[in-house]
Amino acid sequence: MTSSSSLTNQREHLFRRLALLTVITIYLLILAGGIVRSTGSGMGCPDWPRCFGRWVPPTDVSQLPLNYQEIYGAKLKGEVEFNPVKTWIEYVNRLLGAFAGLLVFALLLVSIPYLKNDKRVFYWSLVSFVLIGLNGWLGSRVVATELAPYLVTLHMLLAILVVFALLYVMAISYTGRVNVEPVNRNKRVVNQILLWAMVFSVVQVLIGTQVRESIDEVIQRLGYSERYRWIDNLDFRFYIHRSFSLVILVFHLAVIYQLRKHTTTKGLLSQLITALMAMVVVEILTGIVLAYFAVPAAAQPIHLTLAIVILGLQFIALLVLNADQLLKNRAVQQPTYSKL
Incomplete structure (x- = not known):
């Protein structure tokens, strides 16, 4: 070299x-x-x-x-x-x-x-x-x-x-430096499911910000001493947010099913999807903690951060799934740097 x-x-x-x-x-x-x-x-x-x-x-x-x-x-x-x-x-x-x-x-x-x-x-x-x-x-x-x-x-x-x-x-x-297992068939279907999972996750985050705003409104009325009553005083946005998490779970289950069905080996893509599924489950669990344990302050930032981690993993999985497209616009796989 x-x-x-x-x-x-x-x-x-x-x-x-x-x-x-x-x-x-x-x-x-x-x-x-x-x-x-x-x-x-x-x-x-x-x-x-x-x-x-x-x-x-x-x-x-x-x-x-x-x-x-x-x-x-x-x-x-x-x-x-x-x-x-x-x-x-x-x-x-x-x-x-x-x-x-x-x-x-x-x-x-x-x-x-x-x-x-x-x-x-x-x-x-x-x-x-x-x-x-x-x-x-x-x-x-x-x-x-x-x-x-x-x-x-x-x-x-x-x-x-x-x-x-x-x-x-x-x-x-x-790109070009990591091995990604090939998806034999239905790659387009996996792409679509994963893309919709991302769209719904962004919607879920936005609804979550609305729920947080409604909690702020409840705090103004009840104060911090009545924390155990916050959830009971929330409006329809909370119930939409809670139910919508099941939709996101179903989409991720569908992605896992399609990948296991149409890949013969396990590689980076499978690892990403497994990690993604784990994050979704943990995210739902933190939501349960918030709903049934009087909105503990420590759980709120964790719940938010996990939501953004999920979006990041979804995006990476989508890019990895389409790694061949990322290579198309590269002149060579190993970039040649000019002298500084």
Whole structure:
């Protein structure tokens, strides 16, 4: 192996590792966002990008001006009360978001050499960077509008798009380097079932955000001390969300059935589908915990994060199933990097 090809392999390896780290960080960011929501810390920092006018948030009310409620409570109708735990939960969420943005930017820089042989890697890295920047700005609007429900939902949708863009970049960079078992027949049927499972999962996530908003409305009426009554006071959206999970389960069972029927060997695709099925079951179990055990705060961010993990696995499985299509636009399987 020449020194040039060795350098190429090292850069490829760096790109793939960085892409994986970036995806993991985005999922941690989604988990952090769920913790912010479940603990009611969304306005823990009433201003943006600083927090109570400071780059490092206060840890005690004595570090704030005596009239801080008047200063920061104008847009919150005077209902701002310093809570160091909620403040730091929100601030750590922001720091993680900034770190994720830096990782996506680094990924964009590392993807530049791919312009010579597979422009998709660079352009989708660029899309990821634009999307995460847009979502960061949207996060500031969420604070500015006092957690407007439609912006919170849009914030989540953009996070899903960031995950998809990054996973697509990863899939392209790994294409031709992993073995995928062939689907002998009915590949089109498996594609359609998996695609519909993704569509229904996105719908389920959106309905879930609506359920979360209805819980916020119930909290305003009953308070946190009446947690055990929250579920009983929810409207039809909760029951749609609960029942819809069975539809998603059926679609995943159908995918597993089709793959086992039309593949003679077990490989990456089978492993992905098995992991996907396990995640769906665990997701349903966390939903049961939320419904029948008084909506424990710890279960809420887990339930949300699992939903996005499921979407990610569905998308990867779809890409792996169609790995031959990903190879079509590649000039050569091993990218040749220009000298830097």
